[in-house]
Structure formats: structure tokens, C-alpha cells
Amino acid sequence: MATPGGPRPGSTPPNYNPSNVADGMQNLQINRPVGPPTSMANSGSFRPPPPFGQPPPPFSSSAPSSSSFPRASAMARPGPPPPGSGGPPQATFPPNLASNRPSGPPPGTQPPPPFGARPPPPGSVPSSVSSFGARPPSPGLNPFGSSPLASGPVGPPSSTSEPVSNGPPAYGWGAMQGGPRFPSAGSPLTPPVRPSPPTTLSARAPPPAPSMGSLLGSPPTGAPPGPMQAAPFSAPPHGVPPPSGSSPFSAPPQGVPPPSGSSPFAAPPQGMPPTSGSSPLAPPPQGFSPPSGSPYGHQAWAMHPPQVAPPPLMPGSVQAPRMFGMPPQPPNQAMATISPAMGPMGSSMAVPSKIDPNQIPRPMPSSSVILHETRQGNQANLPPPSTSDYIVKDTGNxxxxxxxxxxxxxxxxxxxxxxxxxxxxxxxxxxALPHPSEEPIQVVDFGESGPVRCSRCKGYINPFMKFIDQGRRFICNLCGFTDETPRDYQCNLGPDGRRRDADERPELCRGTVEFIATREYMVRDPMPAVFFFLIDVSMNAIQTGATAAACSAINQVISDLPEGPRTMVGIATFDSTIHFYNLKRALQQLQEIGSPGSCYLPLMLIVPDVQDVYTPLQTDVIVQLSECRQHLELLLENIPTMFHDNRTADSAFGAAVKAAFLAMKSTGGKLIVFQSGKFELFKILILPSVGIAALSAREAEGRTNISAGEKEAHKLLQPADKTFKTMAVELAEYQVCVDVFITTQTYVDVASISVIPRTTGGQVYYYYPFSAVSDSAKLYNDLRWNVTRxxxxxxxxxxxxxxxxxxxxxxxxxxxxxxxxxxxxxxxxxxxxxxxxxxxxxxxxxxxxxxxxxxxxxxxxxxxxxxxxxxxxxxxSVLSNLFRSADLDTHFACFLKQAAIEIPSSPLSLVREQVLNLCINILHSYRKFCATVSSSGQLVLPEALKLLPLYTLGLVKSTGLRTDGRIDDRSFWINYVSSLSTPSAIPLVYPRMMAIHDLDSKEVDGSRIPPAIPLSSEHVCDDGIYLLENGEDCLIYIGNSVDPNSTRQLLGISSDDEIPTQFLLQQYDNPLSKKLNDVVNEIRRQRCSYLRLKLCKKGDSSGMLFFSYMVEDKTPSGLSYVEFLVHVHRQIQNKMP
Structure with missing residues (x-):
């Protein structure tokens, strides 16, 4: 007998597809739910979750120690709730609550088992944060998204020092480059690194006209002699000893103390060894071997001999004009020298640049876990980078x-x-998913009266509302209105003016809480969890294996849906007509098909009119999962066979969505559509072609799937007409969310189809070109995460x-x-x-x-x-404070989304120019009003935004803004970006690349993933194998001179000539293959995505795809990173007075 709410007996592992199209896929264990802890099972405290929709047995009233808040276990994604987890989040209420006020959940509510919980990895980082006065939930109660609590508090390992609050690095790759989004087992909590002094790229040029020089270098040959000002972090000329007590690489102006530490981009003079604590970005001297675990492994980078400018002839330095009360010496700025070579009229001359690419700003890997307190000393703390590993302690914000x-x-x-x-x-x-070591969000129940709110702006009670008049009134922090405190919510104030129970009430001491909503927040009873599956069975879908892959994925996923009367399902198929199935009365209405052993199916009901669609059954199309599970599984197994000989090429996509909506109109829910799109038959292109919202092939230039030029390409990124938009608004009005899985091998007009999921809060999944062999596993994992997250x-x-x-x-x-x-x-x-x-x-x-x-x-x-x-x-009101507190990740995510919004309505060249201007305007403002360097030859970057030029260059070269992309690829990119999270924004345009041919020889500091290397072809060797991932796709590049033994151990092939077009990663019996599988599985865990794997080799289209991600390389239509920095500096100079 299956346990309600848990995995069904005999079901396959979460990431294993037993179908014959994915037999070679490894059995991933990263998301397998685990049973209850042995200690709990033995002690008798363990109990299975209650049947879904039924009240649970009474929970234990005991509470854990108040010395530490409960630590949520690691969360498996995707995955069903683990066995033994049950009960809703506890409604937290202070002990001094009036006795006549209800403190439990509202009557009639059903306690849910935790959703999306994952098992704790062995040796995971324990939480060492105290409860700061909040009463934690009882041991048996699990807040939203958490798993059962451990039997007792777990302290940090003795070898780990006490975590230091805040102070995250000013930049870091974190989960994007070095560490996981959530740390793997055994990751230590280490004190964070304080921000380093600002970085300045100083560009030096002779007075008459700028000319190309070298990074941290002297003027080019032939430059007219004359006095030149030195950068504050430039080194003295050869033979001149550095001033006493100063850095060997810096010559600060007279009277100005040198900054702490050396410049992050400074290189030592010739013959001078680097000092201790020198920049991690500075290349090592000749013959130096980097230590194990260094950011870029053991690869030696070529280093240009540094050339430095002479010190200033006059002491002191020129200060930039102050503005808005700006202090004279901003602490966060960065400098290095760039000498752009410019010919007449500002054009770039064909003079080779001597800028050392190893010393320009790049993300730095970081594997430490940061403990971040949102507020400290009644002040907001700067958040850590979104891509870093951090644990949040909610102290008000x-x-x-x-x-x-x-x-x-x-x-x-x-x-x-x-x-x-x-x-x-x-x-x-x-x-958003919390870190497994963070305190779960507290749930507060105010009973029938509901949460306390401001009577003017309707803002909710929060830690920043000020109570006055002995707690009888409060001042809203949003609108400033003084309001009366409800009588049963009043409390005396302490000497500090705070309520005496502030630390006992989550809504008064935490930045995020959940309130139980009362009847006034409902226009109807809460809707059930409805999942309706709509499957394309046209000839193209059958022949490509898309129908079989969709049916197999659905059949496995329904075992992960919670059981109970609130979970309801429905299914329909479509080609040129629409087919519904009577699942509820399948026992009375069976259709026998001729086959050995008599197999019975639910009755099929066909809707032939796709212009005026309707639902043949109003009540029996969507039924409770518990009533029809067996018939649904039988139907899914037989759909590919039923339509095996289908020769109908037309696809009534719009009509099928409309018909499914009519069936879901009374309940709402999730409509999941599998659309295979058009195919080529006798040179005729077929899209969703009949019925409501039929599409025609509208690509320009002979329907070549290539952009139709700068002026007209953006029109193909707009919906064909308003039919889909009108339908989407109606779907949203009745609370129907649509997710579309597009399994295609050619153009399907994603721009038009994506209007529906975008308007209804859904998502587009795009598999191009779809392969039943290599994409079935990803389709299953994507669908599973979609319904179980x-x-x-x-x-x-x-x-x-x-x-x-x-x-x-x-x-x-x-x-x-x-x-x-x-x-x-x-x-x-x-x-x-x-x-x-x-x-x-x-x-x-x-x-x-x-x-x-x-x-x-x-x-x-x-x-x-x-x-x-x-x-x-x-x-x-101080301008420099804005730059000091800027959030690079959020700023860039804003750039990314604004570009995606503009692409469908503007030529690509104009959008690229707008993106570039956003970057230049910020850097120009900092250079003009905040920088202390006076030389016009210096590119000054604010420390918090020093990587903005690199990420801007990556955005300009991305799929969305390149001119050589397919229309559908760009349309999908726009839709993908529209709901993209901040931690995923940077990896999309600046992927992570790592060498995997020497995994067995690398020592990785507490991480399964090897260190990332710069996105430049200079770091890609012909005898190496490299993995590149951006959160959506994963490319494995094989060089021309790779050792056959390495490819055989890793990929099961002897040479690049044997590279298959459809690839499934398998684990072979050798350490190298095991480590590669561990790396890929860890990346998939970090990204919450299965990631499509593709093998690439030099010389064909796959190799060109790999090198298109080399952001720092020069391309026919784009600058290299070094050239881009020179261009940005030139534009800033042109804007200076």
C-alpha cells in the first residue's frame, strides 16, 4: 500500500528514465529522497505524513532549545517530499497572547507535507545562528519547503572558526564560477573577505593625442617627451627604490598614505619578486608554479614585462571636483593603465595592444560560505553577491x-x-528557495481578525513600524500615518521604545513572514491543485519520438504528485482535431482494442470543429488522481501506439489550448502543453496551422530561419497577431497557468506561442533540435521539477x-x-x-x-x-555612497531584462548601443564626480562595479543580441530572461568554463567542481577537454590533439572522429569518468536544471558554437575584452569636458 503523499512503491529513482531511449543515462542520486533519520525511526518519533487533504494526528508540543533556531535539511530539487515529513508550518504566536484569541491554523485547513524538501547531505554545514528571541516550531512541524528537523541542535565542526557576519567580497564567482549555489557536503563556514581598495584601470596617453600603450606600461615609442602624471598605483621607474614603508608597486602622491595592500592589478617591476599579499590577479613570475587549488590551476600564463611611467614631477595629486557633499577621498575605486592607440578622428590604429589580458578585471573564485546578517547595529548590511555561497540570518530586513x-x-x-x-x-x-541551513520562514496566524495593517496604505505590520503612546498607537513606516493598535495586540514599550515582545513576534523582528489569510482575502474557496496535460500526436511528433517521450515523462511524474482529494488531473491529445478521454467512468466505458491479452482504455471523445471548440464533458475530463491513476497510466502507455500510423500533419495548437481552458475554467490550475511544431513535408512548412490562432510561415528571406537583417528582424520577434494575447488574458482571468514544452526540429514561431505562458505566469521549455535519445531525460527532469517545486x-x-x-x-x-x-x-x-x-x-x-x-x-x-x-x-545625498553600495548582480540583471524588453521593438544595433551607453554613463559619472585621479589617461572603475564592462561585453555577444542567431533562439532567449533570477543572470552571458581532462590530478578545495578559467581561446589547448555551462546548456569541447586514453575514459570514444551527434553521458569504471559525472551532477544541482549535454569539436558547427561563448575573444562583429576596455575608456574621455 502506497504511503499517501510519498513516493509510490516500485517507482523508479527520480532522475532515472527506464525507457529504451535513455537506457544509457546514469542513475543520478542528487535528488533521491531519503527516509527518516535512524534515530527518529528507532525512537518511535517518526511517523508518515497524513493522507493529503486529511487532518494529521496531534503534533508534539515540545519545543527545541531556544539557543538555536531549527536548521532545515538540505532541499532536493527536483523531488517529492521525503517519507516521514508531514504537517504544515507552525503558526508562531507570542506567549503573552490573549487567551480568547485563536492560535492554531484556521478550521478546515489541511496540513501539507513539506514541499520540495531534500535530504541533508552528509556533513552539511550546520546552522550556528541563534534564534534571537523567536520561538522555533515544534520538532514535528515543518515549514514550507523544509524537511523534518534533526533530533537535536548540531554545532559547527570544531575545526571551523566562528563565522564572521557580513563583509562579503566585493565580487566573486561563488555558485556561478567557484562554489555551488548551495554548498555541498562539508563546505566550511569561513570568515568573509572584506572589500579590497578600489580598482582603477588608468589609461595613459601623451598630451597631444592618445596612443596605444601597455597595461601598466610606458608611453609608446615615438611619443613626444613631456611631463606625465603617474597613476596612484603605478610603480617607479627601473632603478628607483620605492618610498619607505610603501608598497613596492605603488607610488602614492605626497602626503597621501598608500592604500592597504597592493593594487589588484599591479605587476612587480622587472627583477623584483612579488611581495606577500600581492594581487591574486597578478601573473606569477617566470618559473613560478602556482600552488594547488589556485584559481586557474597549473596553467602558466604569459606575462609581459611591466613598463611603468615616471613619477609626477610635482608633488601631490589633483582632486576631482566635489558634488552633493562628496568626501574628498572615496575608499572604493580601482585603477590600472590603459593606453589606447588612436589614429586620426579617433579611429583605432593597427598597433598591437600590449595590455596584459591576465591583469584586467575578472571574476575571482570563492569557495567560502558567508554568514550574512541582514541588519546589524540598527543598520542595513550590504548583501553578498547573489552568485556566492551565503547563509542569511534574518535580523529585520x-x-x-x-x-x-x-x-x-x-x-x-x-x-x-x-x-x-x-x-x-x-x-x-x-x-525563492532558502539555503538548507537557514531558519525557515515563520507562519503567523492572527485568527479571524487577520494581520495588523495600516488603515491608510494597507501596509502590513513589520519590524520598522514605530509604536508610541505606550504601545496604543503605531506609525506606519511606509506612509507615515499614525494608527490605533488593536486592543488584543497592544503591549507595553521598553526603555528603548521597542515593544517588550518584539523579539518574540516574528512579524516584529524578521524581514519575511507568512500570515494565514482570512476569508476577506478569498473571493472563492482555495482552488485545488489541477494538472492538465495536452499532448501533440501529429505525424511530426510521432515520428520524432516527442509523443513517446512526453507520455513516458508524464507517466513517471504523476507518481510524484501528492495524493488526496485536492490533486486533480486531466489529459487530452491533438493533431488537426482534439481528443478528450473519459477517465472518471473508465470502468463502465471501456474500449477494447485488439491485442493479445485484451487491454482496455478510457473512452476517447473527439472534437472535430477547431474553429468553434467545446468540451464534450463538463465533469469527467478532470478527475481526482487517486480515482483514475491506473487508467491514466494505461492510457499514457498506449497513446504512442494508438497514433503510431497517424498521417495528419496539421497541428491545432491554439484550438487545443482553448478546449483545455474550457475544461479547466471552473477550477483553474496548470495546463502543460507538449507542442512539436511544424515540420518540412514536400518543401511545405507547417506550423500550428489549423483552427484558432493558426500560424503561417512568416520568416523573411525564403524562410531560412536566419535573421532578416538589422532593420526588419525585430518584427519577427513580435507575436503574429493579437489572438494569442487575447486568449492568454482570458486564461489568466480564470487562474489557468500554461507551460509549453516545445520539442521541435525547425521553426515554430516561439515569439507567438510564448505570449500565452508569459501572460499566465508560465514558462517555455525549448528543445531544439529535439532528439528522443539525448533529450528525453532532460524533458522528464524539467517536467518533474515543474510540478514538484x-x-x-x-x-x-x-x-x-x-x-x-x-x-x-x-x-x-x-x-x-x-x-x-x-x-x-x-x-x-x-x-x-x-x-x-x-x-x-x-x-x-x-x-x-x-x-x-x-x-x-x-x-x-x-x-x-x-x-x-x-x-x-x-x-x-552623497554621490559616492551610491557607487559604494551598488549591487553589481542586480544592476546587471536589470540591464539584461531591459535589453530583452527592447529587442522585439527595436533594431539589434540600437539595443546594443543602449546597453553600452548604460555602462558608459555609470562609469563616466564615477570618473567625473567621484574619482580622485586627474589624468585623462586613466580608466577609473568603482570597486563594486569593476566587472560591469566584462558582463556588458558578454551581453552584447549573447544569443539575444548577436546578428547571426535564429529567430526562434532569440525569441526563446527573450522569454527565458523575462523571469530569470538574479543569480542566473551573469552565468547566462558569462558562462563557467573548466578543464576536465585532468580531473584526476587536481586537488579541489572542498568542491567537486574544478576552478574556472577565463573565457578566452588562449586558455583552450588542443590537447585538452573542456566543459562550459551557462545554466541552460552544457558543452564539452574535445581538442584535436587529445590523448585517446582520456577521451576513452571520460566519454567512451577513442578520437574526435567518433563523436556522436546524440550524446548521453555515462559512467565508466574508472576514476576520471566518476569525477566527471560528479561534476556534471553537482552543476545540475546548483542550477536546478538538468542541462543538455553536447559534444563539440574544432572545425565543425559544434566547435563554432563552443567558441561563440568565448566572451573575451575578438569576433568578426565584436571587440575583444581588452579592446572593449579601450573603447569604453575612449567613450568616457569623449564625454569629459
Missing amino acids: SSPRFLRCTINQIPCTVDLLTTSGMQLALMVQPL PQGFEAVMRVRCSQGIQVQEYFGNFCKRIPTDVDLPAIDCDKTLMVTLKHDDKLPDGAECAFQCALLYTTIYGQRRIRVSTLSLPCT
Whole structure:
């Protein structure tokens, strides 16, 4: 008998596909749910989860020690809830609550088992953070997305020092390059690295005209003699000893103390060994072998002999003009020397650059885990980089996983923001996955009266509301209104003016909480969890194996859906007509098909009219999963056989979606569509071609699937007409979310099809060119994660701001019917919305500005919740503070989304120019108003944004902005970016590349993934094998001179001539193959994506695809990284007065 809510007996492992198209795939164990801890099973405290939709047995009333909050176990993604987990999050209430106030969940609610929980890896990092006064949940209760708690608190390993709060590195690759998004087992908690002094790329040129020189170098040959000013971090000429007490690589101006440590880009003079603590980016001297575990392994990089400019003839340095109360010496700026060679009229001359590419800014790998307290000393702390490994302790502000702002100090005026060139925006990911070692989000139940709110702006109670008059009134931190405190919520104030119970109430001490919604938040009963599958059975889908792959994936995934009366399913197929199946009365209405051993199927009901579609059955199309599981499994097994001889080429995609919507209209839910698109038959191109919203081939230049030129290409990225948009708005109105899995081998007009998932809060999955052999495993894993990840239904979201700031616009996958709210038929842990902000008044300097995101949604278990996240940041009138507190990852994610918004309506050349101008305007503002360097030959970069030029170059060379891409590829890229999270933005344009041919000889510091190497062909050797991944795809490049033994051990082939077109990674009986499988599985775990694997070799189209990701290389249509820095510096010089 299957345990309700748990995996069914005999079901295959979560990442194993037993079908014959994926027999060679390895059995991944990264997401396998585990049983309860042995100690719990033996002690008798373990109990299975209650049947879905039924009340659980009473929970234990004992509570863990208050010395530490409970640590959630590691979360498996994708995966069903582990056995033994059950019960809803505990409603946290303070002990001094009035006795007549209910403290439990509302009557009639069903306790859900934890959703998306994953087993704790052995030796995982324990939480060492105290509970800071909050009463933790009881041992048997599991908050949303968490797994059962351990039997007792676990302290940190004795060998690990006490974690240091905050102080994240100013930049780092973290999960993107070095460490995982969530640390693997055994990752140590180490003190974070404090930000280093600012980096400055100083570009030096003779007075008459700029000319090409070298990084940290002297003027080019032939330059007219004359006095030249030295960069603050430049070295003295040969033979001149450095000043006493200063860095051997710096010559600070007279009277200015040298910065701590050496310049991050400085190279030692010839013959001088590097000093201790020199820059990690500086190349080692000749003959030096980097230590094991160095950022770039054992590869020796060529180093140009450094040439330095003479020191200034006059002591002192020229200060840049002050502005907006800017202090004279900003601490965060970066410099190095770039000498651009320019000919007449500013054109670049054909003089080889001597800039050392090893010393320009690049992401630095970091494997340390950062403990981040959101507030400290009543001040907001700067968040760590989104791509780093960090554990959040919520001390008042919301976790940066949920809310991130582009600037962590809010400018007081719009003029100050405009001068900085930066943008003010929020990245909101309201259901983001927490770190397994973080405290789970507390759930608060205020009973029938509901949560306390401001009566003017309707903002929710949060830690920044100030109580006055002995707690009888409070001042809203959003609108400033003074409100009466409800009588049963009053509490006396302490000497510090805070409520005495503030640390005992989660809503008064934590930045993110969940409230149980009352009846006033519901227009109907919470909707059930409905999953309707719509499968393409046209001739193209049958012949390519897409239908069989979809049926196999659905058949395996339904075993992961929670059982109970609230889980409902439906299924339909379509070609030129639509086929529904009566699942509810299958026992009475059976259709016998002739085959040995008599097999019976549910009755098929065909809808032939695709112009005026209808649903043949109003009640029996969508039924409870528990009632029809066997018939559904039987039907899925037989659909490929039933349509095996189908010769219908037409695809009624739009009509099928409309018919499925009519069946789901009364309930809402998730509509999952498998569309195989058009195919080529007798040179006639067939798209979704009949019925409602039929598409025609509209590509230019003979339907070649290539961009039709700069002027007209963007028109093909717009929907063909308004039919799909009208249908999508109607779907969203009835709370139907659509996800589309496109399995195609040619053009399908993704731009038109994607309108439906984009408007309904869904997602597009794109498999091109689809292969039943290599893509079936990814299709199954993508579908499984789609239906099992933490998610909510019929959601409404609103962002509120303090006085002086207001929301300008929302961007993402949603439907908006009123200006202030966004409607989300479904929202999951991966979806992110961008919220742009604007000033409507001047903010007081020194005060704090608050942002509050409220998400009203229904859990998959039928409980109405309100998740409230609050972020309070200081206001400033000092321009340099904006650059000091800028968030690079959020800024770039904002750039990325704005570019995706502009691409369908503007020529690509114009969008690329706009992206470049965004970068240049920021750097120009810093150079003009904040930099202390006066020489026009110096490119000065703010420390927090030093990698902005590199990521901007990656965006310009990305799939979305390249001119040589396919129309459908660009359309999918736009749709993918629209809901992309902040941690995934940078890897998309600047992927991670690593060498895998020497995995067995590398010592990786606590990580399964080898160190990343720069994205330049100079670091790709012909005798090496390299893996490159960007969060969506994974490429393995094999050089021409690779040792056959290495390819045989890793990939099972002897030479590059044997590279298959359809590749499945297998594990062979050797250490090298095992390590490669470990690396790939770890990357998939980090990215929450299965990642398509493709083998590439030099000389063919696959090799060209691999090298197209070499962002730092020069291309026929793009600059190299070094040339791009020179170009940016030239543009800044042109803007200077």
C-alpha cells in the first residue's frame, strides 16, 4: 500500500528514465529522497505524513532549545517530499497572547507535507545562528519547503572558526564560477573577505593625442617627451627604490598614505619578486608554479614585462571636483593603465595592444560560505553577491534571496540618481528557495481578525513600524500615518521604545513572514491543485519520438504528485482535431482494442470543429488522481501506439489550448502543453496551422530561419497577431497557468506561442533540435521539477514603498489588470519580477526608505497565505555612497531584462548601443564626480562595479543580441530572461568554463567542481577537454590533439572522429569518468536544471558554437575584452569636458 503523499512503491529513482531511449543515462542520486533519520525511526518519533487533504494526528508540543533556531535539511530539487515529513508550518504566536484569541491554523485547513524538501547531505554545514528571541516550531512541524528537523541542535565542526557576519567580497564567482549555489557536503563556514581598495584601470596617453600603450606600461615609442602624471598605483621607474614603508608597486602622491595592500592589478617591476599579499590577479613570475587549488590551476600564463611611467614631477595629486557633499577621498575605486592607440578622428590604429589580458578585471573564485546578517547595529548590511555561497540570518530586513535593490543606499533626490547614471529597481523573487541551513520562514496566524495593517496604505505590520503612546498607537513606516493598535495586540514599550515582545513576534523582528489569510482575502474557496496535460500526436511528433517521450515523462511524474482529494488531473491529445478521454467512468466505458491479452482504455471523445471548440464533458475530463491513476497510466502507455500510423500533419495548437481552458475554467490550475511544431513535408512548412490562432510561415528571406537583417528582424520577434494575447488574458482571468514544452526540429514561431505562458505566469521549455535519445531525460527532469517545486496558485502581488518613492513599472511573467497589482495564476520558486522605482518627492537625508512586497497566494495544499517581505535601506545625498553600495548582480540583471524588453521593438544595433551607453554613463559619472585621479589617461572603475564592462561585453555577444542567431533562439532567449533570477543572470552571458581532462590530478578545495578559467581561446589547448555551462546548456569541447586514453575514459570514444551527434553521458569504471559525472551532477544541482549535454569539436558547427561563448575573444562583429576596455575608456574621455 502506497504511503499517501510519498513516493509510490516500485517507482523508479527520480532522475532515472527506464525507457529504451535513455537506457544509457546514469542513475543520478542528487535528488533521491531519503527516509527518516535512524534515530527518529528507532525512537518511535517518526511517523508518515497524513493522507493529503486529511487532518494529521496531534503534533508534539515540545519545543527545541531556544539557543538555536531549527536548521532545515538540505532541499532536493527536483523531488517529492521525503517519507516521514508531514504537517504544515507552525503558526508562531507570542506567549503573552490573549487567551480568547485563536492560535492554531484556521478550521478546515489541511496540513501539507513539506514541499520540495531534500535530504541533508552528509556533513552539511550546520546552522550556528541563534534564534534571537523567536520561538522555533515544534520538532514535528515543518515549514514550507523544509524537511523534518534533526533530533537535536548540531554545532559547527570544531575545526571551523566562528563565522564572521557580513563583509562579503566585493565580487566573486561563488555558485556561478567557484562554489555551488548551495554548498555541498562539508563546505566550511569561513570568515568573509572584506572589500579590497578600489580598482582603477588608468589609461595613459601623451598630451597631444592618445596612443596605444601597455597595461601598466610606458608611453609608446615615438611619443613626444613631456611631463606625465603617474597613476596612484603605478610603480617607479627601473632603478628607483620605492618610498619607505610603501608598497613596492605603488607610488602614492605626497602626503597621501598608500592604500592597504597592493593594487589588484599591479605587476612587480622587472627583477623584483612579488611581495606577500600581492594581487591574486597578478601573473606569477617566470618559473613560478602556482600552488594547488589556485584559481586557474597549473596553467602558466604569459606575462609581459611591466613598463611603468615616471613619477609626477610635482608633488601631490589633483582632486576631482566635489558634488552633493562628496568626501574628498572615496575608499572604493580601482585603477590600472590603459593606453589606447588612436589614429586620426579617433579611429583605432593597427598597433598591437600590449595590455596584459591576465591583469584586467575578472571574476575571482570563492569557495567560502558567508554568514550574512541582514541588519546589524540598527543598520542595513550590504548583501553578498547573489552568485556566492551565503547563509542569511534574518535580523529585520528581508533576505536578499527575496528582495534585492540595485543600490543599497537610496538617493534622496531624482537629480542625484540621474547624475549617477544608475537605475533604481528591485528584483523580487518572493518564493525563492532558502539555503538548507537557514531558519525557515515563520507562519503567523492572527485568527479571524487577520494581520495588523495600516488603515491608510494597507501596509502590513513589520519590524520598522514605530509604536508610541505606550504601545496604543503605531506609525506606519511606509506612509507615515499614525494608527490605533488593536486592543488584543497592544503591549507595553521598553526603555528603548521597542515593544517588550518584539523579539518574540516574528512579524516584529524578521524581514519575511507568512500570515494565514482570512476569508476577506478569498473571493472563492482555495482552488485545488489541477494538472492538465495536452499532448501533440501529429505525424511530426510521432515520428520524432516527442509523443513517446512526453507520455513516458508524464507517466513517471504523476507518481510524484501528492495524493488526496485536492490533486486533480486531466489529459487530452491533438493533431488537426482534439481528443478528450473519459477517465472518471473508465470502468463502465471501456474500449477494447485488439491485442493479445485484451487491454482496455478510457473512452476517447473527439472534437472535430477547431474553429468553434467545446468540451464534450463538463465533469469527467478532470478527475481526482487517486480515482483514475491506473487508467491514466494505461492510457499514457498506449497513446504512442494508438497514433503510431497517424498521417495528419496539421497541428491545432491554439484550438487545443482553448478546449483545455474550457475544461479547466471552473477550477483553474496548470495546463502543460507538449507542442512539436511544424515540420518540412514536400518543401511545405507547417506550423500550428489549423483552427484558432493558426500560424503561417512568416520568416523573411525564403524562410531560412536566419535573421532578416538589422532593420526588419525585430518584427519577427513580435507575436503574429493579437489572438494569442487575447486568449492568454482570458486564461489568466480564470487562474489557468500554461507551460509549453516545445520539442521541435525547425521553426515554430516561439515569439507567438510564448505570449500565452508569459501572460499566465508560465514558462517555455525549448528543445531544439529535439532528439528522443539525448533529450528525453532532460524533458522528464524539467517536467518533474515543474510540478514538484515549491509553488503557489491564484496569486496577487503588490510592492509598496515609503513616501517619496513609488513603483514605476513591473516586468516579468504575469497579467496586470490594474496599475498597482500583478496577477499570477501560478508562481514558483524560480520566478523573478523586476520592479522599477521612481522619485515623487525628496527623501530626508539620513532617514530610511522601506519597500514591502506582499504576495497573496494559495499553497499547493489549499491554504491561503500572505508572504510579506520588507526591506529598509538608508537614504543618502552623497554621490559616492551610491557607487559604494551598488549591487553589481542586480544592476546587471536589470540591464539584461531591459535589453530583452527592447529587442522585439527595436533594431539589434540600437539595443546594443543602449546597453553600452548604460555602462558608459555609470562609469563616466564615477570618473567625473567621484574619482580622485586627474589624468585623462586613466580608466577609473568603482570597486563594486569593476566587472560591469566584462558582463556588458558578454551581453552584447549573447544569443539575444548577436546578428547571426535564429529567430526562434532569440525569441526563446527573450522569454527565458523575462523571469530569470538574479543569480542566473551573469552565468547566462558569462558562462563557467573548466578543464576536465585532468580531473584526476587536481586537488579541489572542498568542491567537486574544478576552478574556472577565463573565457578566452588562449586558455583552450588542443590537447585538452573542456566543459562550459551557462545554466541552460552544457558543452564539452574535445581538442584535436587529445590523448585517446582520456577521451576513452571520460566519454567512451577513442578520437574526435567518433563523436556522436546524440550524446548521453555515462559512467565508466574508472576514476576520471566518476569525477566527471560528479561534476556534471553537482552543476545540475546548483542550477536546478538538468542541462543538455553536447559534444563539440574544432572545425565543425559544434566547435563554432563552443567558441561563440568565448566572451573575451575578438569576433568578426565584436571587440575583444581588452579592446572593449579601450573603447569604453575612449567613450568616457569623449564625454569629459
